[in-house]
Amino acid sequence: LNPGISETILSGDKLLISSEVNYVRVQVTKTETHTESIAYTSTNVNNANLYTGTKKVTTKGVNGVQQVTELVTYIDGTRVSSKEVSRVTLSEPVNEVIQIGTKAPVTGKGVSGGKVITTGGRFVWPAIGASSISSGYGGARRHGGIDIVKPGGGSTGLTIVAAASGTVTTATYHPSWGYYIVINHGNGLSTLYAHTLPGSFKVRVGQKVSAGQPIAKIGSSGNVTGPHLHFEVYVNGRRTNPMPYLGR
Incomplete structure (x- = not known):
């Protein structure tokens, strides 16, 4: 590598350590596949059997899937370009269908006629066909609400309605309250x-309800001695007397 240089190296001598080697860049082109989602769409359908303000998903939306094939070029291991070769749909999207309620809340007067009644208060009466209060608010029992029954018995199965419009936040079971709903x-x-x-x-x-919309039926689940609707009103998380809200 160093002709003319003796074994003795003097100060200022230049030595060639190795010969120049040209750098060879490596280019690779290969076929790659991956999957992509096909977004579903949502369709709203008016439903005269659902109350205004109520939405119900009758068909759950599901994204579709498509397979994409590409020619991808790499130089020295770095991806530098790609070209789509084909796109094949593996599964079509299932579009979401939402039923939108258009039915007006039931209104009217009179219990015997089986209608929601208004009593001059802020709320409608929460039970159709049950007009008597068997246990009032407060008292020695410190009762947190009022118990509503049908005069003379036969409360089981009567319709409970939302006292006012709102959103359902609880619909579950409790050992004392039994099956209960909070709006x-x-x-x-x-209200409870x-x-x-x-x-x-x-x-x-999560469902939105309108005043007078049926939400359940009177029963005797939980810690009770007989069928009735236990109805409570909360203001900022504190129980309050429901009677002024019901106009009684």
């Missing part, structure tokens, strides 16, 4: 409906 009406106001008939829930958590 948030906004501005710190909510307890001891409902098992399997009678007509609403779910």
Whole structure:
């Protein structure tokens, strides 16, 4: 590598350590496949059997899947370009269908006629066909609400309705309340409906309801001595007497 250089290296001598080697860049082109989602769309359908303000998903949306094939070029291991070769749909998207309620809330007067009644208060009466209060608010029992029954018996199975419009925040079981529902009406106001008939829930958590909309049926679930609707009103998380809200 160093002709003319003796074994003795003097100061200032230049030595060639190795010969120049040209750098060879490596280019590779290969076929690659991957999958991509096909977004589903949502369709709203008016439903005259659902109350205004109520939405119900009748068909759940599911994204579709498509397979994409590409020619991809790499130089020294770095991806530098790609070209789509084909795109094949593996599964079509399932579009979401949402039922939008258009039915007006039931209104009117009179219990015997089987209609929601208004009593001059802020709320409608929460039970159709049950007009008597068997146990009032407060008293020695410190009762947190009122118990509503049908005069003369036969309360089981009567319809419970939302006292005002709002959003269902609870629909579950409690050892004392039995199957119960809570509706948030906004501005710190909510109502509770307890001891409902098992399997009678007509609403779910997150659902918007209108005043007078059926939500369950009167039963005797939980810690009770007989069928009735236990109805409570909360203001900013504290129980309050329901009677002024019902106009009584």
